[in-house]
Amino acid sequence: MTDDFRPLAGLRVVEMTHMIMGPSCGMFLAFLGAEVLKVEPPEGDKTRALTGMGRGFYPTFNRGKKSITLDLKTEAGKAALHDLLATADVFVENFRDQSLAKMGFAPDALRARYPSLIVSSLKGFLKGPYQDRTAMDEVVQMMTGMAYMTGPTGRPLRIGSSANDIMGGLFGAFAVLAALVQRGKDGMGHALRTGLFENCLFLVSQHMVQFDIEGREAPPMPEREFSWPVYDIFETSEDRQIFIGAVTEGQWVTLCNILGLTQLLEDPRLQTRMDQINARDWTVPIVAEAVRGRSFADLIALFEQSGIPFSPIHRPAEMYDDPHVNRPGGLYTSTLPEGDTYRAPGMPFEVDDSAVAPTGLDIAAQGADTQDVLTSLGYDAARIAAATGEAA
Secondary structure, three states: OEOOOOOOOOOEEEEEOOOOHHHHHHHHHHHOOOEEEEEEOOOOOHHHHOOHHHOOHHHHHOOOOEEEEOOOOOHHHHHHHHHHHOOOOEEEEOOOHHHHHHHOOOHHHHHHHOOOOEEEEEEOOOOOOOOOOOOOHHHHHHHHOHHHHHOOOOOOOOOOOOHHHHHHHHHHHHHHHHHHHHHHHHOOOOEEEEEHHHHHHHHOHHHHHHHHHHOOOOOOHHHOOOOOOEEEEEEOOOOOEEEEEEOOHHHHHHHHHHOOOHHHHHOHHHOOHHHHHHOHHHHHHHHHHHHHOOOHHHHHHHHHHHOOOEEEOOOHHHHHHOOOOOOOOOOEEEEOOOOOEEEEOOOOOEEOOEEEOOOOOOOOOOOOOHHHHHHHOOOOHHHHHHHHOOOO
16 A cells, blocks of 8 residues: 555645535545545534445545634634635535525635635536536435436435445546646636536436437436347345346357356357347356355355456445455455444545545544634634634
């Protein structure tokens, strides 16, 4: 692992976000070495208190950040935020346009006041007819056709993670990196806007393009037209599910040999890939019967050795036991403010054959860094109390 790949070290990011899309943008920048100051209201980011499926939101997407409490309903709090922005390279926010403008922090106003500041706004929609609508991950999945493509006909289904929010945050961070490069050339900041809807639209664009070219809509993924002879979930002799793919002619031959299905190799009706695809209705049951007669352990050993695409069907919790996930750099341990620890993945790329090891991945208690950061700006105790709402 390498902990010296910190290309954004020395950059200050002021982040004023909640939920997932905005916080993930700040987290990606923190993982690359930026100092990220998360600004929270006096009552704290409400995402901290989520339970159930929302319990992992705050710990996952706020790693590596400092926490500052400001009361932006007061003039003192707004002044403190302006003082912070005067020292910042990037401002990340995901407030409603009207709310941000009402507080005096609209992107155009900030660009006028801080010409070199990069403002990254994470929104539901880019500018257009829908720009003032409220959007959430599930909303845009329904709007763009993502949910339609995920569930069977008549049963639209959201995908099983907050993938749009996370990828939207990634696009936000990507735009920030581009703006930093541009600022290195002309010294100017930029106002960036990333749309959750447009992100999801990008994810379904392959289906849009197929229709635009062919004039034919792709069916939902559970009913998709297959482009491969075998691309299915089967059950082994222990009733354990396994996904198996044979997408090339070579893989078809290899799979048939592993399963002892020489009759399929010799069948004159199955001598081309299109023959094999068109015959799926009667060949896949034969493959299923053969898989049912073999053990899971034997099959995965043979598949791995021969290059057949395969996968066990796992639950997210089982990933903590996966040997590849547990390789060096696969998981990083963070500590919550109350002292509990948890493990989460880092960035999914390597640099010079080494995993990038982010530093300082603990979750800061609400307002834990307020005193130090505001003191560094020259604030005394009275001004800090006024800016944070403690004086009231």
